[in-house]
Amino acid sequence: MTASSDLENAEQIARRRIRDRFWRALDYLSLFAYIFVVYTGAVVLDFLLFSVIQFLLQSDIAQYPFVALWFERVKIGLALLLLLAAFIHGVFSTVSQIRFDIDTAKGEE
Known part of the structure; x- marks a missing residue:
């Protein structure tokens, strides 16, 4: 082994590690x-x-403000639940x- 081949080998290892880290x-x-x-x-x-359900039940919701309030609360609650x-x-x-990644790194050693 010469110094130049060791340097090329080290360079290839470094490039492979950089590529692996990128991926x-x-x-x-x-x-x-x-x-x-x-x-x-x-x-x-x-x-x-x-919104579609609220549109379809628009007349019923207008009669009961409590239902309208809960439609809004359910929308907000579901959005927060999904977050x-x-x-x-x-x-x-x-x-x-x-x-x-840890298991894969152990396997490479």
Whole structure:
């Protein structure tokens, strides 16, 4: 082995590690992008569904202000529940990904 071949080998290892870190970072970012897209869609669909129900029951809701109040509260509550679910999903996905990365790194050694 010459010094130049050792240097080339070390350079290849460094490039591979940089590439692996890039893909790992991209994987973490894709988790949060997925969560954002899915849960944003769920919030929008929830809001649209309740808007359609509210439109269909418009005359009944006008007679009972208590029902109208609870329609608004349920909309807000479901939006907050979906935000909480998105946060919990994000935490569990990230922890699982970290565990997977640790197990994968142990296997490479």
